[in-house]
Amino acid sequence: MKKENKEYGYGRCSTNENKQDVDYQIKELIEKGIIRENIYIEYESGAKENRPEFQKLLNVMKSGDSLFVTDITRLSRSTKHLCSVIDFINNNKMRLVIGGLDVDCRNDKIEPMVEGMLKMMAVFAELDRKMKIYQINLGLKNARKEGRIGGRPTTTKEDIPESFYKYYPMYINNQINKKEFSRLANLSYPSIYKYLNIVSK
Secondary structure (H helix, E strand, O other): OOOOOOEEEEEEEOOOOOHHHHHHHHHHHHHOOOOHHHEEEEEOOOOOOOOHHHHHHHHHOOOOOEEEEOOHHHHOOOHHHHHHHHHHHHHOOOEEEEOOEEEEOOOOOOOHHHHHHHHHHHHHHHHHHHHHHHHHHHHHHHHHHOOOOOOOOOOOHHHOOHHHHHHHHHHHOOOOOHHHHHHHHOOOHHHHHHHHHHHOO
């Protein structure tokens, strides 16, 4: 009896506070034909290689199965980790769909050009994350001088949602206040205070 190939989806966000982003990923994956019970959701940094839900997903996938993600930053923000995922998909004759990019290794090995493009995408995803952290650190000196941020962090910088990093430079440069920051980043007001305290350390 021929094995039925299955399709799985993976969604990720840095913390469970940005539920709207996760809901959007789930909606997009369902629109691609993935049933909800085959969609794995994770609240971890994309830079982390050891993610429980992602590992659980890889453990259930078999040769011929497909993995869908909405974009490469959901899959990984680490070049090293993404390379290991590509090797896994390639060696196990699976299919990887990243947004509109369909990498089908079920009948043949991944083409060198496609593999190179995927790895370049991973490099830029990792660089984007590092640049955001760099911008934050660059603005911290002025923020400390003005005494606008401080305190004891309860989580790490790795746990902070990407939406915070996106608008943080605007806050540091006094382009937006905390209320506007909260609205734009889709984060609660207390969360903004908490994350400001964390990045100041």
